[in-house]
Amino acid sequence: MNKRQARHFAIGATVVASAAFLGLTLDSHRQFDQLTHADKITAEVKRGKDVWHKNNCINCHTVFGEGAYYAPDLTKITKLRGATYLTAYLRDPSRFYDETRHRRLMPKQDLSERDIGDLIAFLDWVSNVDNQNWPPRPLLVSGATFPGSDAAPGQAVAPGGRPVASGYDPIALGEHVFRNAAPACVACHSIAPGVNLAGPSLAGLAARSAALLKSGAYHGKASDLAGYIRESVTAPSAHLVPGAMYSAGGASFMPPGYGKDLTPAQIEQLVAYLSSLK
Template sequence: MNKKQARLFAIGSTALAALAFLGLTIDSHRQFGKLTNADRITADVSRGQDVWHENNCINCHTLFGEGAYYAPDLTKITKLRGEAYLTAYMKDPSKFYDENKHRRLMPKQNISEPDIKALISFLDWVSNVDTQGWPPRPILVTGASFPGTAGGGGGGAPPGARPVSGAEDPIALGESLFRSAQPACVACHSVAPGVNMAGPSLAGVSARAEQLLASGSYKGAAKDVAGYIRESIMQPSAHVVPGPMYSTNGTSFMPATYGTSLTPVQIDQLVAYLSSLK
């Protein structure tokens, strides 16, 4: 290739690259409204964005992979934590931490209740933006796991669980649901003894349920262990575990949506798995 050919090749390839870049840019802008659910940007969402900036949340947290990477990426936080939990957390984060154990604490921002509600609306809008897999490896909240990913903070065979084998084993299928339901149970619960996250550890939940049913302090309607676990999934506020980390005013922070998001067969499988945690 002589100098003239090399020059023409450079000019041509640059022009083609520029055209491809321009085309992709135009196509991206064409899809932004749909990808970002622009029609769902309400006054609350806009106010929540202002609250996010006014409190310098990005100095510690990240959205869409952009931020300080000092604290968890919050792009999908409302897929992992419910509104009741997030509201109580933002009112007083210290209730969710042991300063001597965790050291790195979120400061109390003294955000008003309307602004907390707006901020959650903003984060919920963010969580529904189609990021097409970005960021590829966000810093997640403790134990978080998204459907289709490897297990999170509840990994490994739980102590006391019956060995499972075969794709049709209800316990094996229930364990898979524990990691892949929306939101994933493993995002809030560990199956390791003593590892309490947003929800209490479920290690030995079957034995504890049996003791609770016999204690006289149980307030729900279940008659046996399987019924108690089913009730905890379908109606988490029927009997709440004491403590500010898990409930407020008698209402559990656990989402009450599994009765509609999971089929009866899936509920049976999840109950079978949790019942195996002796």
């Protein structure tokens, strides 16, 4: 290739690359309203964005990967924590996390109830934006893991860490649901004794549940272990676990939509897995 040919090649490549970039940019702008659900931007969402900026939440948190990385990314927080939990948390974060035990402490912002509601509306709008699963960042602060929550997503593992060879083992399939449901159960529950996250540890769940059903303190409708676990998944407010971290105003912090979002088969697989946690 001589100099003239090289020059023509460079100019042609630049023109093609520029045209491709311009086309992709225009196509992105064409889809922005659909991808961001612009029709869902209400007055509450706009005011919630103002609350977010006024309280400098971005100094510690990120959304869409933008912000500080001192605290968890909140892009999908409402998918992992329901409005009931987030409301109680924003009222008084110290009820949920202790700096000494959990190595984190969110300052109490003294937000009004309206501010809290609008902020959650903003974060809920953020969580529904189609961001193509970017950034691929977990809820936990970078580098932090809790026992019982650090297995690879989708890994079929029986209690005790034994890999399961058969893809049809109901316990292995239930383990997969536990780690891959939306939101993932493992985002709020550990299977390690004494490690309570947003929800109580599920270590020893079978024995504790059997004792609860016999104690007279149970207020739900189940009559056996499988029924109690099934009820806890599909109707989490039927029986409330004592503790300010887990419920408020007679409603569980656990998302109520698993009964609709999971298939009957997935629920039974999850019941099989949780029943195995002796």
